[in-house]
Amino acid sequence: MTKLQDVAEIAGVSTATVSRTMNNPELVDPATRSKVEKVIHSVGYTRNETARSLALSSTRTIGILADTFSSPYFTTILDETIKFLQRHNYFAIVEITGNLPGQIDEHKQQLAWQSLISRRVDAIIILSVIAETALLDSLIKEFPASVVMSQAFDKNNLPCITFDDRASGRIAAQYLLEKGHTQIAMLTGPERKVDSSERTLGFIEELAKHGIELPTLNLCSGNYTILGGQKAMQTLLDSSAKFTAVFAQNDHMALGAITTCHKAGVEIPNDLSFVGHDDSEFARVSLPNLTSIRQPLKNMSQAAATFAMNLSKKNLNEALLPEPQIHFQPELVERDSVKELC
């Protein structure tokens, strides 16, 4: 593999000059510059980013910590974040913990974290939900150039892109109430996930505001997965719970639940109404099309990426950093899965 020195020798200049024509072209004479560039192309030189990182003590790389690729939620964020970073000449390396939605293995998270640190990323974006605030705290203390995404983390004033999950719950409740539903069931996510518990909270709050109570019987966890949604729905149907509508805390569970209903002869939305969450691609192809609550993932991703890049330029004036806490709001996307009760 050709190195900078080879280029220098062929072009008859010093390594410094070659380096400069790549990084600070304005410092080198146009004639030598074009001579060097010609050599670079002709020998097909590609700079060794490893060596460069070492010399610069900066990798121009943002680490991303996620649980898995097999969730449209993560992949959308990853796609947007990485595209955005690329556009700004940053690298991204993503480390996955391999945790499934329901289970949270702190050890795996630690390992993934270590791996990012050992590669000396300039900043880290944390997507993976870290349940124990204490752990999150200690991780961030160890590596302060971190931005936490979509996990409420208010206490400390740390960089943090959040989504108002509680508002999601409220909006779902409001909407169903408007449509005349008062008996409602809810498919929740994994218990330890803050986003799920927040949605639950907002939902219950809003119902309570209207004097309606949600029986525990009407609550069932589906672990954010399709299969979980199917099982949870079955449990709900088998129970004595009474409901005319279901709020599924993500679209996956809604999809699963809908198939269960279909098999059980329950017609959507005539017999039962559905509201999902995330407005995933599949909300548009379910039968009927699923009314869902949208997270502005693209904007959130870009905000996180921007933040991470700023964080990596430590020399930058602290004042230039955006507000450490950026909040995003949910938005209802109305489709055909909710029936208006008279």
Next chain:
Amino acid sequence: MTKLQDVAEIAGVSTATVSRTMNNPELVDPATRSKVEKVIHSVGYTRNETARSLALSSTRTIGILADTFSSPYFTTILDETIKFLQRHNYFAIVEITGNLPGQIDEHKQQLAWQSLISRRVDAIIILSVIAETALLDSLIKEFPASVVMSQAFDKNNLPCITFDDRASGRIAAQYLLEKGHTQIAMLTGPERKVDSSERTLGFIEELAKHGIELPTLNLCSGNYTILGGQKAMQTLLDSSAKFTAVFAQNDHMALGAITTCHKAGVEIPNDLSFVGHDDSEFARVSLPNLTSIRQPLKNMSQAAATFAMNLSKKNLNEALLPEPQIHFQPELVERDSVKELC
């Protein structure tokens, strides 16, 4: 950030000894070893992988070239590949070209490629479909430690994990014929994608074997996307084409097409039968559940990862390398979307 030298000084040994306790513990006295390890933990030292890579001229990193994260096909492969690599103490960095299924921007592919090279990955797994064999050829010539995944590349004897797309086409045709269908439509993928054209070929071949011809009118491209599937189905329905069954070359298009049918009052499978491809998670939640053709993605991913790791250990005897070409076969997964015609 603490460095190896700091650890050495605190422990009162040389840097070599510290390095050895991490990489060749058997070379150092148990007493000093434990002393050093204690220091490492107490100061929270994390080795600088950048410097290590430079010293070793090896990054223990496999590069993966993919088009996007937002496709279950890619994400499944990525998930499996990366988990497997992690388990073997390899890093993975994935570079995405940002190409949508239909469009292939060779420039973006080149850039992504360069980026991997510049980070001196030890091997590259190519998922992204590179249409121009010439380009693929030249890339691999430039960096021979590459393994191509699921793209037929027979001519040269290059490392290559392939899936028998033509067999997929044949199986779909056979199955539909068995069920009594003779008038069939097909939703194809992007034109330039080899996997799509192979499926098409296999399908037509098999029909021809039974003396059945597929009218051009019954063919429509849906670009492998949900939306494309919807549109293509609409086109098909609006045309004068006659068919009792549809082979959608991936599940996404099938899902889209099914919603279009639903809106048009066409009932599945009573009025129209469907066979999809990929056996994605969603095949199990569509209504009706989608009969689909499975690719053994997990096995394929692991094969690719194994290959890449071997390729990276160049010192290894060439003889130890597995057969350069590993082929995988499709498998039909029967569900409820095909009706038997009497």
Next chain:
DNA sequence: TGTTCCAATGTAAGCGCTTACATTAGCCGT
């Protein structure tokens, strides 16, 4: 007691870049 040998450790070069500092050469004004 004097060799020999080996296990444990240290020394220092080198991986391929960047960049502060040194050097050179051409230009200006006096």
Next chain:
DNA sequence: ACGGCTAATGTAAGCGCTTACATTGGAACA
């Protein structure tokens, strides 16, 4: 003609590791 200035280039140290080679101090043996 000469000192001073500037633009262009070169020199070499250093980024944080690994490892070939050198060194040391016993243990083993005659």
